[in-house]
């Protein structure tokens with residue numbers, strides 16, 4: 184921590200195509216934890232979050248809702264800001280890419296890159312994914328057609344474009360990864376990035392002419408039909424938020440100590456962003472830290488399943504601090520996490536209630552009973568030196584875990600002192616000591632427990648910013664830089680005080696508090712998880728959002744007539760049927776469909792259906808499914824879509 188007295192901490196700017204879900208809350212809460220910790224230990228801290236508002240996808244979403252892109256962006260951006268305010272997120276700036284200063288900064292950066300000889304104009308021919316706002320070379324497409332990131336069909340585009348000489352930075356990037364082992368966290372992700380870069384970097388198209396909703400090119404270039412590529416625009420927020428190109432009063436915060444991101448946007452942050460920075464002749468961030476996805480009860484979250492975790496609902500039901508603790512404790516950073524109410528309740532009742540809350544209650548009980556609440560810590564080390572040493576050893580390990588994003592280990596280690604305290608009570612049996620007249624030892628034992636609770640409260644405060652101060656207040660002190668310095672750094676004893684009884688901090692939770700969203704998983708559409716839903720963690724598609732597509736995109740789905748030649752029930756499944764469908768190919772396609780509720784296996788044999796024939800194969804209950812049946816479902820149940828009159832198997836639909 185000592186090398187750079189400033190700590191610049193960022194979340195990604197969130198794309199305004201949907202409201203916040205647990206993934207956004209997770210990133211933001213980690214960043215908030217780091218920012219709160221940095222401030223507590225006296226670092227000059229700048230915490231940035233905000234919204235990413237440009238691009239064709241936003242233009243389309245706004246259009247579909249009959250709004251202007253700006254109106255639409257204003258609404259969603261405000262919903263993020265309001266949620267963070269409600270959650271007490273301690274950001275220093277909330278940036279929007281539609282801010283005027285941001286646009287100016289991006290334009291200045293563009294000119295600078297051009298001056299450096301890193302920008303040139305050419306014609307781009309390639310496959311473009313609207314959802315990802317990205318061009319992909321043919322070699323990266325799935326079946327020469329589908330987006331390697333989200334699985335959606337790409338569109339062939341030929342347009343004039345400015346390019347950034349990304350290829351020029353390949354070796355420099357590889358050297359950076361090599362020389363800075365912790366530039367990308369977790370390290371497993373770094374290896375993926377290195378493999379990608381070693382595979383060869385092509386120059387990057389950084390402007391578009393196919394839509395308007397973006398930052399215009401600098402006037403100097405006199406080329407008004409181009410707007411900036413959204414990723415150039417978006418990544419630049421980390422600099423423009425500090426005033427890059429305008430009022431540079433906060434620019435000293437650069438370079439970032441950590442950019443927190445979800446793993447879906449690692450490539451942009453770990454390859455494009457450092458290359459842009461090299462071109463701008465600026466230092467590179469210290470860490471780019473990519474976290475994993477959240478599932479719910481083991482299932483992917485998506486709007487269509489109705490199982491997206493709404494962070495506000497969870498915080499309202501279980502308490503914001505408890506939710507923060509759960510998210511950071513439950514998952515090793517970088518790995519995928521699962522949200523279930525059961526796991527959350529277990530954490531609250533066990534870690535928080537039993538280990539922490541009860542310890543405070545025991546201390547209140549013992550000190551009230553034996554000493555009218557008075558607690559003195561001066562003689563703790565006379566009797567309990569070993570325990571103190573063990574506690575300080577754990578506390579000393581914490582900070583590196585935090586800044587290496589090992590928050591689950593941070594919390595795991597922070598719980599050791601609590602276990603030292605609980606064990607000390609069981610071992611020394613203060614009630615027996617009192618009978619033997621060893622009052623001093625009991626007072627020192629209470630002092631030990633108070634000291635441990637005080638240290639834990641301080642180190643827990645960035646994660647549980649409402650609860651930790653309550654513990655501190657019961658122990659007669661406040662959590663701030665001064666108490667951190669004296670209790671954690673200098674290991675001074677806690678001053679004597681009279682304990683203030685407080686209501687239990689973590690009342691036991693006996694049952695799940697949120698209504699269950701029953702996954703509506705019966706329709707074949709949901710069973711055959713669309714590749715698009717892979718992205719659902721970072722951006723679940725609102726159901727009412729109907730993106731406009733061109734006819735060419737429609738024809739990228741291959742729909743065919745087929746005949747069900749065999750149908751059987753899937754053992755142990757209430758919903759699935761295993762079908763073989765002849766669609767005019769050499770052998771029938773195997774399709775697993777969630778239609779058992781509405782059709783018996785026998786009734787389907789010999790009937791014709793409509794099949795989506797070019798979906799990526801999926802596995803359902805261990806069985807391969809190589810297509811999807813078209814069906815319509817309303818309150819009256821589900822019906823398969825069939826040709827009105829028999830058609831030859833394999834006939835194209837469209």
Ligand SMILES: [Zn+2]
Pocket residue numbers: 312313314315316330331332333334335
């Ligand atoms: Zn895509």
